Amino acid sequence: MQLFIDTADVQEIREAAELGLLDGVTTNPTLVAATGRPMRECLTEICSIVPGPVSGEVLATTYDEMLAEARELATIAPNIVVKIPLIRDGLRVVKVLTGEGIKTNVTLCFSPLQAVLAAKAGATYISPFVGRLDDVGHEGMDVVHQIIEIYGNYGYDTKVLVASVRSPLHVLTAMQMGADVATIPFKVIGQLIKHPLTDVGLARFIADAAKIPSKG
Numbered sequence: 001m002q003l004f005i006d007t008a009d010v011q012e013i014r015e016a017a018e019l020g021l022l023d024g025v026t027t028n029p030t031l032v033a034a035t036g037r038p039m040r041e042c043l044t045e046i047c048s049i050v051p052g053p054v055s056g057e058v059l060a061t062t063y064d065e066m067l068a069e070a071r072e073l074a075t076i077a078p079n080i081v082v083k084i085p086l087i088r089d090g091l092r093v094v095k096v097l098t099g100e101g102i103k104t105n106v107t108l109c110f111s112p113l114q115a116v117l118a119a120k121a122g123a124t125y126i127s128p129f130v131g132r133l134d135d136v137g138h139e140g141m142d143v144v145h146q147i148i149e150i151y152g153n154y155g156y157d158t159k160v161l162v163a164s165v166r167s168p169l170h171v172l173t174a175m176q177m178g179a180d181v182a183t184i185p186f187k188v189i190g191q192l193i194k195h196p197l198t199d200v201g202l203a204r205f206i207a208d209a210a211k212i213p214s215k216g
Contacts, residue, residue: 001175004053004183006163008032008042012186013049019189024052026105026127026163026183028083029059040076047077055105055125057083058093066093074102081124083107086114091121098122105161112146119156125181131164140164141173148177168192 002023005016008031016022025046032042043056056076058069070082070093081103084090094104098121105125106118110133115126128147130140147160159180165171168191174182184192 001179002052002181003171003189004055004161004181005189006031006165006183006185008035008037008046009186010035010042010045010049013046016186016189017049021189022050022052024054024181024183025050026055026083026161028057028107040073043073043076043080047079051079053081053103053125054079055081055083057107058085061085061087061089063089063092066090067096070097070102070104071100081105083127084123086118091117094118094121094123098124107163110143112143112150115147115158115160116150116156119151119158123158125159125161127161127163127183129164130162130170131166133164134166141170141177144174144179145177148179 003021004024004026005013005022006026007013008027013025032039035042047054056073058066060066060069066089073082074080082097083105084094086106086108094106097104103124105127106123107127109115109126109128118126128143130144133140133143144160144162161181161183162174162179163183165182165184165188168188171182171184
């Protein structure tokens with residue numbers, strides 16, 4: 001499974017890339033706004049750091065405006081993936097962009113039926129938001145499982161990108177289910193690395209190493 005980082009913070013992206021585990025980046029308007037930078041400037045720098053897919057989201061919500069904005073975003077770099085909201089006009093835009101060879105990430109997916117529509121429109125990625133489903137009393141990972149099963153039944157090429165990840169358990173479950181990608185906040189990447197027994201074991205090794213004679 002590929003691991004993306006869900007952020008627009010260039011420093012976080014550089015640190016994750018240095019770990020050697022970063023396959024791509026997802027952003028959204030909220031994350032870009034937090035940087036205080038213009039969208040295009042932010043995405044251009046991210047694309048220069050990460051050779052893998054970088055998702056940038058349209059801000060418009062009508063067909064003509066979304067299509068124009070998506071085409072503009074696609075000119076930023078070859079690895080740009082355009083995020084399109086899962087709305088009626090969004091599906092129309094995805095179909096056109098797919099025909100033009102522009103990769104898309106259909107975002108704000110909350111049901112397997114929505115995911116099927118995105119796949120039929122030709123989406124490159126579908127992003128079920130598991131954390132937000134959990135927040136309203138649903139089991140977000142159950143939706144991911146349903147999407148993976150349905151895609152497998154009918155041979156859809158759309159990749160399942162698990163989004164709104166809140167914990168390492170979301171990541172582990174996504175891997176067990178066979179999701180294609182999980183996009184993870186920087187904080188959760190750190191949680192994947194840490195384990196209390198690793199810390200205890202390292203402290204013990206260091207303490208014991210101090211007892212090793214310096215000369216034979």
